[in-house]
Amino acid sequence: MNFNITEEQELIRNNMREFAAKHVEPLAAEIDENSRHPAELFQKLAEGDWMGIPIPEEYGGAGADYLTHIIAVEELSRSCASTGFTLSIHVGIASMLVLLFGTEEQKKQYLAPMARGENLGAFVLTEPGAGTDIMAATTTAQADGEHYILNGTKIFISNGPTAGTYLVFGWTDKSAGRRGMSAFIIPRDTPGMTPGRHFQKMGLRSSQTSEVVFKDCRVPRENLLGAEGAGMTMAMTGFDHGRIGIAAQCVGIIQAALDESLRYSKERVQFGSPISRQQAISFMMADMATELSAARFLTRHAAWLKDQGLPFSKEAAMAKLYSSEAAMRQTVKAVQIQGGYGYCKGAKVERLMRDAKITEIYEGTSEAQRMVISANILR
Amino acid sequence: MAGIWVYGDNHEQCLELLNIGRSLAERTGTPLSVLAGDGGEASDYIARGADEVLLLPVLGDGRSHDAYIPVMAEEARRVGPDVFLLAATSRGKEMASRLAVRLGTGLCSGCVSLDFTESPEMIEMQRHAFGGAALQRVTCAGRPVMATIPLRTYDPAAARTGREGTVRELPVPRPSAVRIIERRVRERETRDITEAQIVVAVGRGFEKPEDLSLARDIAAVLGGEIGCTRPISDEQHWLPEELCIGLSGVEIRPDLYLGLGISGQVQHVTGIRNARVIAAVNKDEQAPIFDVADCGIVGDLYDVVPALIKELSEK
Amino acid sequence: MSTIIACFKWVVDEAYIRRNSSGSLDFSSVDFKISEYDRNAIEEAVRLRDDHGGTVIAMTVGTPEAAKGVKDALSRGADQACFIADEAFSDLEPSLTAAFMAEVIRGRFADYSLILCGEGSGDLYAQQVGPALAEYLEIPCVSYVQKVSLRGEVLVAERRVEEGIEVVEARLPALVTVCPDVNVPRIPGVRDTLGASKKPVMTLGRADLVFSGGPFLRTVSLTAAPMDRSCERFPADSTGIRSFVDALQKKGVIP
Numbered sequence: 001m002n003f004n005i006t007e008e009q010e011l012i013r014n015n016m017r018e019f020a021a022k023h024v025e026p027l028a029a030e031i032d033e034n035s036r037h038p039a040e041l042f043q044k045l046a047e048g049d050w051m052g053i054p055i056p057e058e059y060g061g062a063g064a065d066y067l068t069h070i071i072a073v074e075e076l077s078r079s080c081a082s083t084g085f086t087l088s089i090h091v092g093i094a095s096m097l098v099l100l101f102g103t104e105e106q107k108k109q110y111l112a113p114m115a116r117g118e119n120l121g122a123f124v125l126t127e128p129g130a131g132t133d134i135m136a137a138t139t140t141a142q143a144d145g146e147h148y149i150l151n152g153t154k155i156f157i158s159n160g161p162t163a164g165t166y167l168v169f170g171w172t173d174k175s176a177g178r179r180g181m182s183a184f185i186i187p188r189d190t191p192g193m194t195p196g197r198h199f200q201k202m203g204l205r206s207s208q209t210s211e212v213v214f215k216d217c218r219v220p221r222e223n224l225l226g227a228e229g230a231g232m233t234m235a236m237t238g239f240d241h242g243r244i245g246i247a248a249q250c251v252g253i254i255q256a257a258l259d260e261s262l263r264y265s266k267e268r269v270q271f272g273s274p275i276s277r278q279q280a281i282s283f284m285m286a287d288m289a290t291e292l293s294a295a296r297f298l299t300r301h302a303a304w305l306k307d308q309g310l311p312f313s314k315e316a317a318m319a320k321l322y323s324s325e326a327a328m329r330q331t332v333k334a335v336q337i338q339g340g341y342g343y344c345k346g347a348k349v350e351r352l353m354r355d356a357k358i359t360e361i362y363e364g365t366s367e368a369q370r371m372v373i374s375a376n377i378l379r
Numbered sequence: 380m381a382g383i384w385v386y387g388d389n390h391e392q393c394l395e396l397l398n399i400g401r402s403l404a405e406r407t408g409t410p411l412s413v414l415a416g417d418g419g420e421a422s423d424y425i426a427r428g429a430d431e432v433l434l435l436p437v438l439g440d441g442r443s444h445d446a447y448i449p450v451m452a453e454e455a456r457r458v459g460p461d462v463f464l465l466a467a468t469s470r471g472k473e474m475a476s477r478l479a480v481r482l483g484t485g486l487c488s489g490c491v492s493l494d495f496t497e498s499p500e501m502i503e504m505q506r507h508a509f510g511g512a513a514l515q516r517v518t519c520a521g522r523p524v525m526a527t528i529p530l531r532t533y534d535p536a537a538a539r540t541g542r543e544g545t546v547r548e549l550p551v552p553r554p555s556a557v558r559i560i561e562r563r564v565r566e567r568e569t570r571d572i573t574e575a576q577i578v579v580a581v582g583r584g585f586e587k588p589e590d591l592s593l594a595r596d597i598a599a600v601l602g603g604e605i606g607c608t609r610p611i612s613d614e615q616h617w618l619p620e621e622l623c624i625g626l627s628g629v630e631i632r633p634d635l636y637l638g639l640g641i642s643g644q645v646q647h648v649t650g651i652r653n654a655r656v657i658a659a660v661n662k663d664e665q666a667p668i669f670d671v672a673d674c675g676i677v678g679d680l681y682d683v684v685p686a687l688i689k690e691l692s693e694k
Numbered sequence: 695m696s697t698i699i700a701c702f703k704w705v706v707d708e709a710y711i712r713r714n715s716s717g718s719l720d721f722s723s724v725d726f727k728i729s730e731y732d733r734n735a736i737e738e739a740v741r742l743r744d745d746h747g748g749t750v751i752a753m754t755v756g757t758p759e760a761a762k763g764v765k766d767a768l769s770r771g772a773d774q775a776c777f778i779a780d781e782a783f784s785d786l787e788p789s790l791t792a793a794f795m796a797e798v799i800r801g802r803f804a805d806y807s808l809i810l811c812g813e814g815s816g817d818l819y820a821q822q823v824g825p826a827l828a829e830y831l832e833i834p835c836v837s838y839v840q841k842v843s844l845r846g847e848v849l850v851a852e853r854r855v856e857e858g859i860e861v862v863e864a865r866l867p868a869l870v871t872v873c874p875d876v877n878v879p880r881i882p883g884v885r886d887t888l889g890a891s892k893k894p895v896m897t898l899g900r901a902d903l904v905f906s907g908g909p910f911l912r913t914v915s916l917t918a919a920p921m922d923r924s925c926e927r928f929p930a931d932s933t934g935i936r937s938f939v940d941a942l943q944k945k946g947v948i949p
Contacts, residue, residue, distance in 0.1 A: 007761075007765055008765070008888060008891065010762065011762070011882070011887045014725075015881050015882050015883075018881050048881065048882075049884035062884040062885045062888060063885075263665045264664070264665055267664050267669070268664065468856050469837065469853070469855045469856065472821050472822075472825075473835065473838075475822075476789075476821070476822040477825045477826065477828070479789060480793075480826045480829040481829065483907065485789065485909070486789070486822055486911075487911065488819070488820040488821055489820075508818050508819065508916065509719075510816065510819075512713075512719075512918065513918060513919055514915075514917050514919045514920070515913055515916050516915045516916075517911050517913050518911070518912050519910050519911055520911075521908075555834070557834050558862060558863045558864065559862050560850075560861050562858065563858045563860075564858040565857060602949065627874055634946075634947040635942065635947035635948060652919070655945075656947045657923060658938075658942065669925065670923075670925070673926065673945070674926050674928065674938055675926070675927050675928065676930055677927065677929075678930025679930070683930050683935070686930075686932070687938070687939065691948070
């Protein structure tokens, strides 16, 4: 087994590390504090071809594999989990769905601008009454001649306020059950679709999250993504890809927590020596390093399977489940290691711990992941 | 026996190299020659240790220093010195590299100390590597043994009465292929911090240029000069480049260095290693400056510096 | 403007060097990078090519492991690379590096116009290869350059000397060594990196070289620079401030 990433992937990882140190680190605390979307930063990401790594060159992307994108998300998230997450949603779900299920026309019109970073993509599925229970959704997409008319309310939509391209899911035929939901590509400013105002959150505060409300939103037929009724399958595929991205985001978070813990513990002197010499502390960091390694390998393996064209739903769920729970565990430990300082605003670990919590909830809660994994292994 | 040669761009540098040159000459029992451009100082060089002054003819306007290279090489081939030390200035470093190629020998750049080893009898030269993190000791099998010596590594040689020596003019060189079309002398906006006994350095911990007055105030109370890290001068342009301390700036050896809001990256620390006492104020407990500081305060400089000024003024 | 050669070195990233308690250096976890100032040289070569036309060749001498550096250099805008590689090249002294490059340039890139080098490499910072290479090739050398421009077949450069700046001219072909403030090197984009392996690389080994002089220098030891500082910490409260000032007074460094 060759566990090495390629030389290109190493160079790309190092370049993202340099990019993050230069452009992202200086902003991370401020955009968290002010809950601000750093448009100028995404402009720079676009210029460096970071916004469409796994998208083929003919559609404006860099034409690399998914693992390369995952490595970039890891490294970016190490500096700012919000920015890493925004990139992940944009590439891993929104762009990938259009790539996998879009017509040639749709790919040229909607995928290429996203791959070039000209606008952000959003995945619009969750509703006030439908989180893990997607079937409880109520948004409808009524066929009407050459259009569909969408009505309903979506909630907790990442990139909701800022996206240019929305991938929206609604019932075209409620009676058909799992085969009754369809997906639509809806550009910003389409009349009848109103992104709401940004929510204030515990963590991942720079990522913009809002409601998106549909009231008699007319969408042309040619904006139907994939086949009518294939919405649920496409959503699942979207989750499979997106989960690997979330797992990578968590790897970045745990890496940052470990970096902080190592540095702090070597400097902080109590009882006459650095606390890194206390087994209680060094054992915490040993566990942190081990969980980091495990999370990283699960994540990269899932990406590798996808790139090989092999089934990867189970592995994606495992990677997401493990990495997110590890991120939560380890960021709590990181704050513990830094004691009072770690609890104060200004300490990076304070932000890491707040950022980590949502990773256990979105893109399928940990419970949902366990459902996917158990369904898979009990087949 | 062949001798020891030293070269400096100016009078001051020649005096420093005459110091080490004299000890090498005594050790080897060979004559010490200084290659210099200023004939007016010849008797001073002799008083301070030179047995011979080799005068480099003054170059005309627009003539570049590398014109000296063929002349020096020719003379070196003729005389065959054992050791040839050049001041590690921009010109000195370039000339030394090119001379080493012409003379078919090796060159130790940035040599901070030269020692004789007993057996075999060799000169061991010491220099910094890896951005200042490492010390490298080298020997050279070629002749002459060549090294460039950073400024202020040695004190100027002391003058002695009764010393005698000769002065010889080297031939006028042909112009080099590089023509100087303009010289811009840098207006020194500030005093030379490499000569200051106390230096207060400012770093990224300062939020805006107006706040540098805090540093100026404490420098005034201490009787010291202001310096800075590279981001402050070369990126933010809050202070002139000549105040930049570190790898791409100056090296200082004050009695006291006080770094305010400076993290202590290797590239800066390499410029302060030889300070007698290093002190630092930084709000980040993890800042690497505290690894090299004799006295450190972890705190916000905006609170600590006024408190220090008060304490110092009261004493 | 025909061929511009940018020389670079693949060096240990000093951020990863650790020191053992015995005072020796631990290189076991090091990563490598193109030396910082060489990135400036490559960036400047690419800039001049974009303005004046021609081809940029990135050239390096090193061990076979430096192949990743060749890809890195190509990802920064160079058109081609020349990789002079051999296991024996792990600790080449500067004059030998220069001699080998000179031989290859004379033999295979004889129509070059300009050579750019960093002012010194991030590992040993000897600052010798540039001028030594110019000497072997017998071309004009301008070092510590903060600004480069070309006027036809003439190079105009601003070089830093202790007392200020000398603005100089020299006919091409010529060599310059650049200071870090000559430009801001790019961070290569993803496509730049992926496209690097498609660019031509000429690889040569020791057997392709005739030069047989040297080596002259021998490294007797390489140890961690001593850092024997007292490392006393004082709290930022009034007692701490007083003790801090007392300590400095006791050391005799303040009046």
